[in-house]
Amino acid sequence: MSSGKGHIVGGFVFLWLFLTVLSNYFFVPSAMEIVIYAAIAIMFSLWPDVDIKSIGQKLFYSIFFLTDVALIFYFKELETAAYFGLLIILPILAKHRGWTHSRITAVLLPTPLLLVPMGMYGGTLLEGLPYYFAAVTGYFSHLFFDKKLI
Numbered sequence: 001m002s003s004g005k006g007h008i009v010g011g012f013v014f015l016w017l018f019l020t021v022l023s024n025y026f027f028v029p030s031a032m033e034i035v036i037y038a039a040i041a042i043m044f045s046l047w048p049d050v051d052i053k054s055i056g057q058k059l060f061y062s063i064f065f066l067t068d069v070a071l072i073f074y075f076k077e078l079e080t081a082a083y084f085g086l087l088i089i090l091p092i093l094a095k096h097r098g099w100t101h102s103r104i105t106a107v108l109l110p111t112p113l114l115l116v117p118m119g120m121y122g123g124t125l126l127e128g129l130p131y132y133f134a135a136v137t138g139y140f141s142h143l144f145f146d147k148k149l150i
């Protein structure tokens, strides 16, 4: 299974496993938390194929484009926009199923999600863990269905 739609389905399967473990061993998430975890997991289940023409590439490069436009025209942050532009080229320069399909990247790339509660409302790192693990779950679903885990 390597199509974008296949990875979305795979992301939902892994999301179901994540929510089952979360609600049985930690806490029962609210409906809004489930929606957020689902959005994060599905986005990360698509992310690794950003290095080839795919649904993930269209989605993320659309987000990158809008972010760069906002940095340039709304925030007037030209230097930040230049560095952002430099960074977002990297996945396209890499070989397919290279660093975007690495287990190390799957663990490291979502780490900024740990900081979201701190930045949004002065929360703790512990409160960021479910967002982080939702992302890692989605990421590993992609690697699993690309047979990069075995």
Ligand SMILES: [Zn+2]
Pocket (backbone or CB within 6 Å): 002, 048, 049, 097, 101, 142, 146
């Ligand atoms: Zn892939």
